[in-house]
Amino acid sequence: MIRSYVDHGLHGHAFRLFADMKSLRHHVRPDNYTFPCVLKACAGSDHLAGGLQLHGAVAKLGLDTDIFVGNTLIALYWRCGPSSDALRVFDEMPNTDVVSWNAMIAGYAQNGQCDRAIELCEKMVALQKPQPDAGTMASILPAMSNANRTDIHLVRKMFDEMGKKDLVSWNAMIATYANNSMSAEAVELFSGMEMAGVEPDAVTLASVLPACGDLLALSLGKRIHEFIERKRMQPNVVLENALMDVYANCGCLTAAREVFDGMTGKDVVSWTTMISAYGMLGHGTKAVTLFEQMRKSGLKPDPVAFISILSVCSRSGLLDEGKYYFKCMTECYHLVPRIEHYACMVDLLGRSGHIDEAYDFILKMPIKPNERVWGTLLGACRVHSNMEIGMIAADHLFNSVPEQSGYYVLLSNIYARAGRWEDVMQVRNLMMNKRIKKLPGCSNVELWNKVHTFHIGDRSHPQSEEIYEKLDVLMRRLKELGYVAETETALHDVEEEDKEGHLLVHSEKLAIAFVLINTTPKTPIRITMNLRMCGDCHRAVKLISSIAEREIIIKDTNRFHHFEHGVCACGDYW
């Protein structure tokens, strides 16, 4: 009876019934089954004092040696006590099991002590005593966002060595990949799960959908959507939000909106997703309208919602609206702006051409500007060819993140636009001396229910020969239309060359040629890439969209480019 109350969040009822049980009237002595329940109620209601009292009673009855009691105490102290107490309980337990270890791992992971969490995991994997289980994988998950490859490898090892892989272990592995931008791996594992005959649940799907969006794996997204409807998994806010996200990230605004309109319980995430969907595809005013509708509906925009609306405003050049929302955030909602909000403001000012004001804004920020803030300013300087401030921004970046190749590329672009070739060469030499490697460009495209990846200059694809032939034909027609490759005038990113000194073909061109030779006319082409599109490819793809009569949607790391009839929706302004 007590557990029923606890399971339904009725902690007060649970406490009263517990007191009643011990009272003179009933006089039933609580045992090792009772205490975990009541302790859980304390943890759930942040009632440390009650927990401490119970801990005392437990010790008096000699029940503190019970594994279940001990495990619950660990969770209680992680949740609302000093974490040292959790550690003490764990150390003093005469016997521990996998749950005790998992509780410790989860405690560390959820309290920002990722190294400790990973350490404990490593120990488990090494000792195999206790043997890690799905719960271990789930517990370590919070420590695995932005993890090193080695740590991800550790989780994978647990997964591979697990005897029987249940739903949760699959989910945890997929989420590990998804949280570390390893979308291809997440999607691949999802197919592995299907092949293993494990039926996905809402958690699986909500984890894998953003990865689909990331890869523009639209047909998989649609297939999952059908599955959700067939299994009647709606309403489920989290799942529906993820579904909206996949459509938004594949550039399917109408489909995203349909999901949004069909939702019964929209939360802030739902609105935010839809707002940024409009923003990403250049419908700034609609996004602003929606933001106001959200406010009218009584929902309070959270810090993420403000990041979204601010970035919508800067992408659409809505300068006044952006300034208003920055003010509104603090004055109407009493939110303290975070570094991301400041970065959005720098982007808003800089991108709209107010570079001096953006620089001034940075100097007056109450918190220390980070790499993202300076990087945003540098990006704006490239768009508006502002060399003076661009150099200041680059200086900050080269000092704080000297290994980040992208910023060298941006600076060299600024020089190139100004025709300062010696400076371009100097940046290139700087990169060589510091042994800075440019991140190799790669593009993903979905075809035949599979994601195909192309790297710069890739010749490993079975259809490689046809792809290059197709590209040749295309480039010849492009030249007839007056196109001159910028590679020839060196107005190109600091670029890799192959052994024979040829400039290598950028991956997005390879991906486009690949789709062109394998699909019927008019099929839209959707590509994602791991870098910003270079200006040369951007000009080429515009022309290809008109020659080949194809809608081409390219999502780069910065934004969507939607090419149709020879123009891009970004207005050549990115």
Next chain:
DNA sequence: GTAGGGTTAG
């Protein structure tokens, strides 16, 4: 009986 998995922005 105890622990643990999902969505948005940059």
